[in-house]
Amino acid sequence: MVKIREAIVVEGRYDKNTLAQIVDAPIFETRGFGVMNDKELLRFLRRVAEARGLIVLTDSDGAGFVIRNYLKGSIPKGRVLQAYIPDVAGKESRKHRAGKEGKLGVEGMRPEVLLESLRRAGATIEDGTPGAAKREPITKKDLFELHLTGWPDSEARRNQLKQALGLPKHLSTNGLLEALNVMFERDEFLGDEE
Secondary structure (H helix, E strand, O other): OEEEOOEEEEOOHHHHHHHHOOEEOOEEEOOHHHHHHOHHHHHHHHHHHHHHOEEEEOOOOHHHHHHHHHHHHHOOOOOEEEEOOOOOEOOOOOOOOOOOOOEOOHHHOOHHHHHHHHHHHOOOEEOOOOOOOOOOOOOHHHHHHOOOOOOOOHHHHHHHHHHHHOOOOOOOHHHHHHHHHHHOOHHHHHHHHO
């Protein structure tokens, strides 16, 4: 598993699942064209880009480039890296038919191809060498102790937290945990919440 400093944004959950098997980085979804109508998600991606940088990794078809260009124009210059996958004809194994343009998407790429596209984009590979202090992450246990999971009022408390932080309301609990780890040091978050 390769640790990458920047967060990565992909089109959908299958892309995210594929990437999560090979990189250790926060990965967020645009939900296809959904990002174009979701001001909360766009605001969140801007914050992520500002906090740690953002790598856009979309399919090489026309739809992927529409999403890529939208993000490129919506996020401050210098905070976004563009990772491109090659045009490869084919279809993903879970699909019955190839996509409209007959190209493999992010989910269909071999791990080494995805890693190379991230390297070429300028991803910051963190190899564990001494330098920056390793951050202690916010954990699921922390969320439980703050009554954000596992309690009768947890969903309401998560929704209040998402609203207070300007996070997308559709963000899952795991997505919330990733977002919190992008936005806060553990001590900072726990200090704010206690």
